Amino acid sequence: MxxxxxxxxxxxxxxxxxxxxxxxxxxxxxxxxxxxxxxxxxxxxxxxxxxxxxxxxxxxxxxxxxxxxxxxxxxxxxxxxxxxxxxxxxxxxxxxxxxxxxxxxxxxxxxxxxxxxxxxxxxxxxxxxxxxxxxxxxxxxxxxxxxxxxxxxxxxxxxxxxxxxxxxxxxxxxxxxxxxxxxxxxxxxxxxxxxxxxxxxxPHGRWRFDFRGEANHAGTTRLVDRRDPMLSYAETVLAARREAELAGAVATFGKIAVEPNGVNAIPSLVRGWLDSRAADQDTLDTVVTAIEKAAREYADRHGIDLDVVRESFTPxxxxxxxxxxxxxxxxxxxxxxxxxxxxxxxxxxxxxxxxxxxxxxxxxxxxxxxxxxxxxxxxxxxxxxxxxxxxxxxxxxxxxxx
The missing domain is CATH 3.40.630.10 (Zn peptidases)
Incomplete structure (x- = not known):
């Protein structure tokens, strides 16, 4: 077989x-x-x-x-x-x-x-x-x-x-x-x-993080003038690892979608999917809340709009x-x-x-x-x-x- x-x-x-x-x-x-x-x-x-x-x-x-x-x-x-x-x-x-x-x-x-x-x-x-x-x-x-x-x-x-x-x-x-x-x-x-x-x-679930910025030319746009959602996303990935480590849980951004997804283009949208799991509900809630809080702080710093949607959850x-x-x-x-x-x-x-x-x-x-x-x-x-x-x-x- x-x-x-x-x-x-x-x-x-x-x-x-x-x-x-x-x-x-x-x-x-x-x-x-x-x-x-x-x-x-x-x-x-x-x-x-x-x-x-x-x-x-x-x-x-x-x-x-x-x-x-x-x-x-x-x-x-x-x-x-x-x-x-x-x-x-x-x-x-x-x-x-x-x-x-x-x-x-x-x-x-x-x-x-x-x-x-x-x-x-x-x-x-x-x-x-x-x-x-x-x-x-x-x-x-x-x-x-x-x-x-x-x-x-x-x-x-x-x-x-x-x-x-x-x-x-x-x-x-x-x-x-x-x-x-x-x-x-x-x-x-x-x-x-x-x-x-x-x-x-x-308990475990999946959350979608939509970071919305502004598409622009990668070669002609000054760094100070950019609204680059990739920066907020990258910082959020690191935050997820940090918060999971502190709580004894796990958190993973394993899937990403980028628009317009060009090598020489600053993204207008970075969509990342978070998978997080913990031994009990309180710990999981603590981790996901902390990740979302960090993501919003990073997004505000870079002028990025952020939507977070829970797509699935199993207690x-x-x-x-x-x-x-x-x-x-x-x-x-x-x-x-x-x-x-x-x-x-x-x-x-x-x-x-x-x-x-x-x-x-x-x-x-x-x-x-x-x-x-x-x-x-x-x-x-x-x-x-x-x-x-x-x-x-x-x-x-x-x-x-x-």
Whole structure:
């Protein structure tokens, strides 16, 4: 399975993956998912929001146990973020069948669409729509860098965008969702464990900073006469790093758009996107407020107009304690070592976090020895990946085969 997925959407120069939602690479990944489902005799379906499902047992019976993740990527992303969870889900089902497990509940494997938000700027679109956290009207307003709207992209890929929206009936049939994911950090590497359990997802959001100045000639305009928004933006980037460091949080300006974007032209507009995350809401609020305050001071100094818009926000997600503890008990019993499985928080968002207010959710992490993620250097050793498959199989057996 891993070898089949490896070439899809891989850039020959960067060696990173470009699997944005509703593109050709995304379509190839979806075809791969459908083939994996049909090869195993599973009932395949695509829901109203374009998410893929592969069912073992009656999808309408209720109290289903669901696992899976996503197959799309950030620009030049790594091979493991998302796909490891989907591949491991199919492999865990194979493992359970090899054990002769008897399922007492329906089991489903899913691929949630547009988790990374690389194309339309909003993460977890498929799960947000399903959970009712993104309205159809708001989804219809999403556009990519070329001005293509989400419904236009879906329609071009062969899906009907008129059906998108909340899907409470589907969620009501799910008793638990467990997502396996490569760790996006080094906590497991430092503890010496191959697999861990998620405790919570940090609150996080994205803010757009629009610095508006005056376009002019780069060679003939005196420095003193310039209203250059790039200066205010650059100072704000440094402020973000400083404020995050002081608070023990993270803040990143990772995307920028410049107008008119000419080498010999002073910009009229510099638009930068801030991603910030912290262990708790108060800290996050403190950091973002301080960054915006600094940005306005810099803008005033240079005669720049500034607008700040919060484009998305996800509050802290505490995974259901009862399900999280049950995973710990199952894994402790199967390892036979009598030791607790490490429980750790994460600053990365996931579909499991989006769904947590609607259904019981939990996450397993697989060790990432470098901690690198959203990069071609993202990595997990084969032995650790197999340990993740066994752990997921143990969890699914404990939840769906009793």
């Amino acid at each position: 891993w070898a089949d997925l490896a070439p899809i959407g891989r850039d020959p120069d960067s060696h990173g993956y470009r699997r944005s939602a509703w593109t050709g690479a995304d379509a190839d990944c979806r075809t791969w998912f459908q083939e994996q489902a049909e090869t195993r005799g599973l009932t395949y379906e695509t829901d109203r929001n374009g998410n893929q499902w592969a069912w073992l047992g009656d999808p309408t019976a209720g109290d289903a146990v669901v696992t899976g993740s996503h197959l799309d990527s950030v620009p030049d992303g790594g091979a493991f973020d998302g796909p490891l969870g989907v591949v491991s889900s199919f492999a865990a089902l194979d493992e359970l069948r090899a054990r002769g497990a008897t399922f007492t509940k329906p089991l489903a494997i899913t691929n949630f669409g547009d988790e990374e938000g690389a194309r339309f700027g909003l993460a977890c679109v498929g799960s947000r729509l399903t959970a009712g956290k993104l309205t159809r009207e708001a989804a219809y307003e999403l556009r990519d860098a070329d001005g293509v709207s989400l419904p236009e992209a879906m329609e071009a890929a062969g899906y009907d965008p008129s059906t998108i929206g909340a899907d409470p009936e589907r969620l009501a049939r799910i008793g638990a969702f467990v997502e396996l994911h490569v760790e996006q950090g080094r906590a497991l590497d430092l503890s010496g464990d191959a697999v861990g359990i998620a405790s919570a997802i940090w 802290v997600v505490e995974f259901e304690h009862a399900l999280r503890d049950e995973l710990g008990t199952i894994l402790r019993e199967h390892t036979g070592q009598g030791r607790d499985i490490p429980v750790l928080g994460t600053g990365a968002g996931h579909d499991a976090g989006i769904l947590s207010e609607s259904i019981p959710t939990a996450m397993l992490f697989v060790r990432n020895p470098t901690g690198v993620s959203h990069s071609p250097a993202e990595y997990a050793a084969e032995d650790d990946c197999l340990a993740g498959v066994r752990a997921l199989a143990d969890v699914l057996e404990g939840l769906a085969c009793r």
